[in-house]
Amino acid sequence: MSEQEIQAPNEGARVRYVRVTNLGEVMFMDRHDGVPLRIQPGESRNVPIEAAAHIFGWKLDVDREVMFKHIQRRQGWNTPKYLEVIPETGKTLAEAAFAKLKIEPVMYKLVEVERDPDKPIPADPEVPAEESPRPPRRVDVRA
Numbered sequence: 001m002s003e004q005e006i007q008a009p010n011e012g013a014r015v016r017y018v019r020v021t022n023l024g025e026v027m028f029m030d031r032h033d034g035v036p037l038r039i040q041p042g043e044s045r046n047v048p049i050e051a052a053a054h055i056f057g058w059k060l061d062v063d064r065e066v067m068f069k070h071i072q073r074r075q076g077w078n079t080p081k082y083l084e085v086i087p088e089t090g091k092t093l094a095e096a097a098f099a100k101l102k103i104e105p106v107m108y109k110l111v112e113v114e115r116d117p118d119k120p121i122p123a124d125p126e127v128p129a130e131e132s133p134r135p136p137r138r139v140d141v142r143a
Helices: 049-056 064-075 093-099
Strands: 013-022 028-032 035-039 044-048 101-109
Touching: 013 035, 013 049, 028 049, 035 044, 035 049, 044 049, 049 064, 049 101, 064 093, 093 101
Parallel strands: none
Antiparallel strands: 013 044, 013 101, 028 035
16 A cells, blocks of 8 residues: 555645554454554554554545454454344444444644744854864784
8 A cells, every 4th residue: 555545635634553442341453564463452552554454454534344344354253153143232243343443543744834034043053173183093014
């Protein structure tokens, strides 16, 4: 995924991380490029965008249903156990587990700082005078 596909086009906003919060009672675990991702219950983690795309199927303006299908396959939530409907909520166990993950981009905005034209520009600090260079040491190589 290229950086142009990931970045928001509006006003210089940039996505550098995806914040994932585990609202469930069970630790969320997965792995990207050999690096484990563990999110304890009640904990938030900033996940790099490449890892978020791999683990959660995240990309800018992705539909949550697409992410759900992606995570469902990665976590094994498409097995018969997770497809059983919970009578109280009417949702499957997989949908309930996915609802306990809060996934949101962390946006940064680079803005030009305006210089006050009335404020004087500070002078460069004075560079200390260099000592005269020493002549190179001569080594006798005739031995």
